[in-house]
Amino acid sequence: MSLPTKNQLSNLLYLFRNTEYHCVFHKKKLVCNSILSYALFFIIIIAPSCSNPYKSLPKTELQPGQIKEVPYALPFSENAFIYKTDMTFYKNEISGLLIIKKTDENIYRIALTTQFGLKIFDFELNNGKLKVEYCVEYLNKSLILKTFESDFNLLLLQNRFDKLLVIENPETKQKIWQFIDGKYNYNYIENVNSASIENIYLKKRNSEKIRVGLDNHKNDIPGNILLEHQNIKLKMNLKRIQ
Amino acid sequence: MCIKQSKMRKSNLIIAFLMISCIINAQEKGFKEISNAEKVKTELARLTENTKTIQSLFVQEKHLSFLSENIISKGEFLFRSPNQLRWEYSEPFEYIIVFNDKNILIKDENKISTFDTESNKMFSEINNMMIGTIQGNLFADNERFDAKYFENSTQYLLELEPKLPEMKSMLKKILIYIDKSDISVSKIKMIESSDDYTSIEFVNRKLNQEIGNDRFIVK
Numbered sequence: 001m002s003l004p005t006k007n008q009l010s011n012l013l014y015l016f017r018n019t020e021y022h023c024v025f026h027k028k029k030l031v032c033n034s035i036l037s038y039a040l041f042f043i044i045i046i047a048p049s050c051s052n053p054y055k056s057l058p059k060t061e062l063q064p065g066q067i068k069e070v071p072y073a074l075p076f077s078e079n080a081f082i083y084k085t086d087m088t089f090y091k092n093e094i095s096g097l098l099i100i101k102k103t104d105e106n107i108y109r110i111a112l113t114t115q116f117g118l119k120i121f122d123f124e125l126n127n128g129k130l131k132v133e134y135c136v137e138y139l140n141k142s143l144i145l146k147t148f149e150s151d152f153n154l155l156l157l158q159n160r161f162d163k164l165l166v167i168e169n170p171e172t173k174q175k176i177w178q179f180i181d182g183k184y185n186y187n188y189i190e191n192v193n194s195a196s197i198e199n200i201y202l203k204k205r206n207s208e209k210i211r212v213g214l215d216n217h218k219n220d221i222p223g224n225i226l227l228e229h230q231n232i233k234l235k236m237n238l239k240r241i242q
Numbered sequence: 243m244c245i246k247q248s249k250m251r252k253s254n255l256i257i258a259f260l261m262i263s264c265i266i267n268a269q270e271k272g273f274k275e276i277s278n279a280e281k282v283k284t285e286l287a288r289l290t291e292n293t294k295t296i297q298s299l300f301v302q303e304k305h306l307s308f309l310s311e312n313i314i315s316k317g318e319f320l321f322r323s324p325n326q327l328r329w330e331y332s333e334p335f336e337y338i339i340v341f342n343d344k345n346i347l348i349k350d351e352n353k354i355s356t357f358d359t360e361s362n363k364m365f366s367e368i369n370n371m372m373i374g375t376i377q378g379n380l381f382a383d384n385e386r387f388d389a390k391y392f393e394n395s396t397q398y399l400l401e402l403e404p405k406l407p408e409m410k411s412m413l414k415k416i417l418i419y420i421d422k423s424d425i426s427v428s429k430i431k432m433i434e435s436s437d438d439y440t441s442i443e444f445v446n447r448k449l450n451q452e453i454g455n456d457r458f459i460v461k
Contacts (some may be wrong), residue, residue, distance in 0.1 A: 031407070080309055086350075090431060097351065101308055109308040115315075115329075115337055116368065117440025118412060118432065144339040152455055241334045 042133040050118055054176055058207060059167040067157065069163065069187055070177045073220035075157040078102055081221070083238035085112060090233045096120060098238060110152055123148065128158045147234060154210055159186050196220065268282045273392035273399045282398060289425045295453050296321040296376065296426065297445040305439050319444060321376050326458045340460055341369045341460070347460040354460055375418055375430055398424055424449060
């Protein structure tokens with residue numbers, strides 16, 4: 001059985017605190033007990049079922065080398081990709097062209113330029129580590145760079161992982177390519193009918209951190225990518241032009 | 243002794259080769275530095291006086307060292323003195339940016355945004371730089387740029403080196419190519435510290451033709 005997530009625990013604490021308040025001031029033990037039983041029921045029955053929606057589905061463990069079987073060509077192609085990009089970062093709106101180029105095995109250059117061509121950032125992603133070649137001052141902060149690192153690792157399948165599973169869900173006609181790294185898991189959801197990756201989720205202890213929607217594929221390359229963070233106000237909207 | 247001599251010959255050869263390649267490099271551009279800058283400055287002052295409007299097509303090339311091909315954008319450019327600009331990109335996608343006095347209007351996929359140059363430092367810098375480049379007063383700005391003057395038979399080349407740290411961190415040099423025939427800007431090249439650059443070439447330039455107010459509004 002999986003442990004409840006941080007959010008689930010804080011919900012429970014809130015429930016217990018309210019219960020205590022209820023018990024002390026109103027002395028309604030019956031109500032108090034029923035809430036406690038509900039909480040217990042939540043821990044035993046609901047929490048595990050929420051934590052792993054793919055638990056009952058058939059799964060196969062793959063070798064790390066089989067990563068190229070994921071129908072997602074963006075990380076594997078030698079071509080340079082150019083996406084028209086609109087980025088919203090808290091109150092900042094940044095737009096321009098995002099250029100992604102694989103320069104070697106597991107090494108990528110990722111640059112964002114304005115319409116007039118001036119660079120906003122130029123990164124090298126080398127085996128999952130982000131190196132700054134250039135970055136405008138207002139984005140050149142360690143927390144922001146860490147965020148970009150996890151975003152581009154997710155988009156370019158560069159996450160470190162201990163285990164790679166493929167899970168089939170015949171009901172939703174989906175195949176889930178799941179990369180597990182300790183408390184993190186990265187889910188690349190394939191639509192079996194179109195044989196394309198249409199969603200990506202990064203979860204930490206089963207709480208969703210980043211959600212990506214992909215559509216308008218050509219040769220396994222997504223034409224549109226919408227990446228949204230769930231805990232910070234960062235959104236990236238990419239439309240492929242080359 | 244023989245070995246020493248041959249070593250010396252080798253090093254001389256290397257020095258000679260380096261010198262020749264430097265000369266070739268300087269000649270490749272075909273421009274030589276102008277010693278009497280004052281005369282050119284007077285000539286270029288005509289650029290500001292004479293240019294009331296510019297209507298032109300443009301081809302923008304972005305060079306990134308890690309790409310084998312440059313990224314090409316195209317569109318139409320309009321300028322009306324003293325401070326109205328319209329950049330209308332048609333390739334690789336439609337995008338319009340208008341600088342109208344203190345306002346900046348952007349049309350991107352039918353979404354129109356308005357900014358104020360005074361509240362947005364980056365746009366204000368771009369605005370000043372673009373208008374200053376086109377009008378010619380950027381090279382007279384001694385506080386912000388060091389200027390060098392070059393020429394060949396048909397063009398003047400101005401090399402501007404930013405002095406202010408915030409500008410310096412973005413750009414190493416700005417090169418402005420001016421046609422001698424009509425003293426108008428034919429090309430701008432913005433070189434970044436990494437040597438990646440953006441060049442904008444103005445083609446089919448029409449000077450001082452009437453441009454309506456509606457071209458500096460975005461609908």
